[in-house]
Amino acid sequence: MSVDLSRYDNAGFQRGRSAVVEVAWMLVSGLLFRHSLAVWNGGKVGALRLFGATVGEGAVIKPGVRIKFPWKLRIGDHAWIGEGVWIDNLADVTIGSHTCISQEAFLVCGNHDYTDPTFRLRTAPIVIEDGAWIAARAIVCPGVTVGSHAVLAVGSVAVSDLPPFAVCQGNPAVQKTTRRIGTASEGRA
Amino acid sequence: MSVDLSRYDNAGFQRGRSAVVEVAWMLVSGLLFRHSLAVWNGGKVGALRLFGATVGEGAVIKPGVRIKFPWKLRIGDHAWIGEGVWIDNLADVTIGSHTCISQEAFLVCGNHDYTDPTFRLRTAPIVIEDGAWIAARAIVCPGVTVGSHAVLAVGSVAVSDLPPFAVCQGNPAVQKTTRRIGTASEGRA
Amino acid sequence: MSVDLSRYDNAGFQRGRSAVVEVAWMLVSGLLFRHSLAVWNGGKVGALRLFGATVGEGAVIKPGVRIKFPWKLRIGDHAWIGEGVWIDNLADVTIGSHTCISQEAFLVCGNHDYTDPTFRLRTAPIVIEDGAWIAARAIVCPGVTVGSHAVLAVGSVAVSDLPPFAVCQGNPAVQKTTRRIGTASEGRA
Numbered sequence: 001m002s003v004d005l006s007r008y009d010n011a012g013f014q015r016g017r018s019a020v021v022e023v024a025w026m027l028v029s030g031l032l033f034r035h036s037l038a039v040w041n042g043g044k045v046g047a048l049r050l051f052g053a054t055v056g057e058g059a060v061i062k063p064g065v066r067i068k069f070p071w072k073l074r075i076g077d078h079a080w081i082g083e084g085v086w087i088d089n090l091a092d093v094t095i096g097s098h099t100c101i102s103q104e105a106f107l108v109c110g111n112h113d114y115t116d117p118t119f120r121l122r123t124a125p126i127v128i129e130d131g132a133w134i135a136a137r138a139i140v141c142p143g144v145t146v147g148s149h150a151v152l153a154v155g156s157v158a159v160s161d162l163p164p165f166a167v168c169q170g171n172p173a174v175q176k177t178t179r180r181i182g183t184a185s186e187g188r189a
Numbered sequence: 190m191s192v193d194l195s196r197y198d199n200a201g202f203q204r205g206r207s208a209v210v211e212v213a214w215m216l217v218s219g220l221l222f223r224h225s226l227a228v229w230n231g232g233k234v235g236a237l238r239l240f241g242a243t244v245g246e247g248a249v250i251k252p253g254v255r256i257k258f259p260w261k262l263r264i265g266d267h268a269w270i271g272e273g274v275w276i277d278n279l280a281d282v283t284i285g286s287h288t289c290i291s292q293e294a295f296l297v298c299g300n301h302d303y304t305d306p307t308f309r310l311r312t313a314p315i316v317i318e319d320g321a322w323i324a325a326r327a328i329v330c331p332g333v334t335v336g337s338h339a340v341l342a343v344g345s346v347a348v349s350d351l352p353p354f355a356v357c358q359g360n361p362a363v364q365k366t367t368r369r370i371g372t373a374s375e376g377r378a
Numbered sequence: 379m380s381v382d383l384s385r386y387d388n389a390g391f392q393r394g395r396s397a398v399v400e401v402a403w404m405l406v407s408g409l410l411f412r413h414s415l416a417v418w419n420g421g422k423v424g425a426l427r428l429f430g431a432t433v434g435e436g437a438v439i440k441p442g443v444r445i446k447f448p449w450k451l452r453i454g455d456h457a458w459i460g461e462g463v464w465i466d467n468l469a470d471v472t473i474g475s476h477t478c479i480s481q482e483a484f485l486v487c488g489n490h491d492y493t494d495p496t497f498r499l500r501t502a503p504i505v506i507e508d509g510a511w512i513a514a515r516a517i518v519c520p521g522v523t524v525g526s527h528a529v530l531a532v533g534s535v536a537v538s539d540l541p542p543f544a545v546c547q548g549n550p551a552v553q554k555t556t557r558r559i560g561t562a563s564e565g566r567a
Contacts, residue, residue: 001370002338003320005267005287006247026226034225036412036444037404058384066225078383088292098383100490100497103466108325112289114340114356114368119289119322131381133497136486137517139326139344149380151492155517155535155549157344167492170549171344171359179492181379190559191527192509194456194476195436215415223414255414277481297514301478303529303545303557308478308511328515328533346533360533360548 007118013090016071017052025051025070033065048073056097076130091123091142096130102154103136111142129164138173149179196307202279205260206241214240214259222254237262245286265319280312280331285319291343292325300331318353327362338368385496391468394449395430403429403448411443426451434475454508469501469520474508480532481514489520507542516551527557 015022028047032039044061052071058078066086067073073089075081076097084104087093091109095101107128113120124143131149134140138152146152147164157171166175204211217236221228233250241260247267255275256262262278264270265286273293276282280298284290296317302309313332320338323329327341335341336353346360355364393400406425410417422439430449436456444464445451451467453459454475462482465471469487473479485506491498502521509527512518516530524530525542535549544553 003287003370005269005289030225036408080383086292098381100383103464103486104484106293106326108292108343112322114322115370117370133490133492137484141343153549154486154519154537155344155533159343171342181381181493181495192476192559194458194478219414275481295482295515297481297532301511303511304559306559330532344533346531348532360531 001117003114003117003119005119008120009118010121013121013123016069021051022069029067033061033063033067036063038063048075062103082136089126090121092125093128094125095128096132096148098131099128100133101128102134102138105134105137106139107134108139109142132162149181151179190306192303192306192308194308197309198307199310202310202312205258210240210260211258218256222250222252222256225252227252237264251292271325278315279310281314282317283314284317285321285337287320288317289322290317291323291327294323294326295328296323297328298331321351338370340368379495381492381495381497383497386498387496388499391499391501394447399429400447407445411439411441411445414441416441426453440481460514467504468499470503471506472503473506474510474526476509477506478511479506480512480516483512483515484517485512486517487520510540527559529557 032044032047041060045055045059048055048070054074056075056077059075060080062083064084065081068089072092074094078097079095079099082102085101086106088108093107107126109123109126111122113122126140127145129146129148132146133151135152135154137155139157141159144158145161147162149165150162151167152158152173153169156169156173159172162168165179167177167179168174169176221233221236230249234244234248237244237259243263245264245266248264249269251272253273254270257278261281263283267286268284268288271291274290275295277297282296296315298312298315300311302311315329316334318337321335322340324341324343326344328346330348333347334350336351338354339351340356341347341362342358345358345362348361351357354368356366356368357363358365410422410425419438423433423437426433426448432452434453434455437453438458440461442462443459446467450470452472456475457473457477460480463479464484466486471485485504487501487504489500491500504518505523507526510524511529513530513532515533517535519537522536523539525540527543528540529545530536530551531547534547534551537550540546543557545555545557546552547554
């Protein structure tokens with residue numbers, strides 16, 4: 001049996017805001033977020049909050065960040081969103097406190113049911129728990145929870161949940177070691 | 190023995206159109222394709238056809254798409270070219286009907302012979318057969334044919350042909366399962 | 379124990395130039411480098427040298443290249459920096475002669491100590507030795523030396539040194555074969 005994309009129908013998808021709000025966000029995003037110039041961080045955080053995002057204290061948004069729907073985004077305290085990060089949040093994305101989302105990481109909430117002849121859209125939320133680190137160019141797939149203080153290594157792809165404190169690598173990412181955080185290392189700073 | 194790039198010579202490479210046409214395409218591409226703003230899909234399809242591409246009915250071209258040579262591109266009916274897709278088609282690229290090329294996927298036709306002291310350019314066509322899905326940030330290498338209804342998973346790299354209905358993952362991508370399309374799933378929509 | 383990014387402190391990091399020079403570079407980079415339009419190669423090479431880079435004869439810089447600190451960059455003779463390459467050189471990056479850094483490859487010198495409660499910044503230099511090839515969308519991690527004439531395959535991630543003439547693939551990249559450069563292949567050109 002084959003797929004027929006002419007029958008695709010995402011009318012049931014909830015965008016969460018009116019088209020007017022969406023266009024307004026696109027304009028604001030183009031002015032403040034989607035280019036490589038440095039913009040005052042407080043302005044970006046304020047814009048996100050104005051469009052419905054929850055953003056904690058001390059959160060840092062670097063240049064070139066792409067956010068689909070700010071009204072489906074929660075960012076904790078002292079979270080870092082790195083240069084060129086893409087949050088394609090068709091569903092809710094929750095980014096915990098003290099997290100680091102590094103350069104060009106990609107959080108994607110949209111998927112398709114490839115067993116369905118109409119290629120039905122499936123969306124699922126992403127949760128990045130407190131203290132986790134999504135390294136550069138890593139990808140977090142729809143529905144994944146990255147456990148507290150877990151690490152997703154550079155260029156790796158998380159297709160299922162990562163346990164807390166797991167250091168994971170590869171495509172698909174598998175656990176390689178466990179993150180141990182100690183006071184001993186402070187002496188090296 | 191070592192490589193000597195000062196001896197590199199791609200004079201034999203056929204770009205397919207005059208420099209004037211190429212510059213005109215760059216301008217059109219910059220105006221209609223290569224930015225993040227929404228542009229009327231019919232205008233983009235018309236521009237591709239004007240520059241020699243074959244584009245089917247119902248094809249959708251999202252923002253930020255990069256196409257090297259439209260005159261070396263064929264897109265079928267109801268094919269989707271996702272946001273930020275890069276079609277680096279130094280050779281012919283054929284994208285079948287009812288295909289989905291997701292966000293930032295990369296179809297690359299250019300390679301080098303690394304056994305050659307002059308690092309000779311090698312180009313080879315890519316074929317994405319009907320119903321296939323190239324998921325987000327996946328890469329299809331020169332000369333690869335992605336079989337009908339095959340799936341290349343998120344961030345995976347196809348370095349050799351994918352069999353029809355194969356679901357492939359990893360770098361290099363290997364078959365993980367077989368895609369089965371059924372009417373049963375329609376009830377879930 | 380958990381990480382506390384409010385205690386993060388990178389005051390010890392040496393940027394290498396004053397803020398004025400950095401802003402000037404950002405402007406020049408925006409004008410000459412960071413867009414998709416073709417710019418005279420000699421102008422780009424001259425700008426890099428003006429900002430402290432060492433650039434050899436015959437080096438080619440394609441459009442869309444991102445360089446963090448030109449004063450921490452050395453490029454050899456007849457080296458190619460491909461479209462959209464990102465050299466995030468918080469530490470020194472040395473790119474040898476007759477090297478090819480292909481499209482959207484990423485050389486990243488910044489890391490964090492994830493065992494440290496303050497998530498201490500760690501930077502380490504990258505060396506790409508003569509004749510090596512970093513293929514499209516590949517990633518070279520901090521501190522890695524890519525040996526002479528080694529090849530890092532498309533989309534692969536080098537997390538440790540690659541031996542000379544090794545052909546490496548995957549995430550993490552492992553050696554798959556050895557590069558042999560012969561005069562025999564010249565007949566095929």
